[in-house]
Amino acid sequence: MVQKQGALIAIGGNIPSRAGDPARTLRAALQRLSELGVPVDAVSRFYRTPCFPPGAGPDYVNAAARLAYDGEPEDLLALLHEVEAFLGRERVRRWGQRTLDLDLIAMGGTVWPDSQTYAEWRDLPLERQMREAPETLILPHPRMQDRAFVLVPLADIAPDWRHPVSGRTVAQMLADLPGERRDEVRAL
Template sequence: MVTSGQEYLIALGGNLRSELGVPQQTLRAALARLEQIGVQLKAVSAFYRTPCFPPGAGPDYVNAAAKIGYDGDPKEVLDLLHTVEAGLGRERVERWGRRTLDLDLIAAGSRVLPDEATHERWRNLPPERQVEATPDELILPHPRLQDRAFVLVPLADVAPDWVHPVLGLTVAEMVAGLPDEDVSDVVAL
């Protein structure tokens, strides 16, 4: 049964072939599996080619975003995303490393989790700490979404008017605030 419940924003990405083929095929399969397990796909962005992050870590990525509906809480949605990743061959070996599939929970409506102070601490984490530090709880909205063209450009396809509940900016405004070269590096396929 497909349910609509709470609205969530997710980011999809991959830069390695999976048993299903190239990253675009893996992303399509992930979206299909989400629907099969009761997630409503309300909108799906175009697929984009984006430079690998961090630079030099592997082949370019294919990224996308989706607006979904689900009658569960954010932790349940995150668990569903991890289940789909694992079912499609994702192995969590290296933070920000190469991968067949990455499904990230970006936002849960206007909710801030676990609280604004924790969100601010993670949002302001120095870049050198971001590589090694992993939160032990779900942080929403994603603490660095406002810095990442590979998330924001696809997100603008599905939720340009979504307002970041801490920053008070829409997705479209966050895209406009990025350096032009970052935005131009995100190319529709």
């Protein structure tokens, strides 16, 4: 069993939910996690980020949170999906518009399900990333090091968290990104 490792999640949305606009939806998701017995230890500032791929919808509101959780990664993922559904998330199109996206980014130093599977998904070409999804949870998130909309908020709450495969901290991974990608993520 994974013990209180400080799960890191990325939170985002770009269309209204039953809770309201995307920022209200993110707040409602964090509240719902607490109601389900998953304490929220820290929350980043909220950020506005461009939709990807460009033109696919309105800009996103993104944030990150650190959760206290003493269960298995797959059980936490199921809870995250439950919160998404509670707030009206429908999984229609990969990387499409959404009311809410709760991505499990990392659980301490856990590599899940194994290093080989992680490496395969990390190295997947972009065109395949856009149409394929893994059948199992992959930790840490195989694209986190490439995404300013994940790293900028994570740097607010866990700048010293160290990636268990690359050995890089959140702050180092963020510094590795081109400045223009970091600058696209703007605090609300």
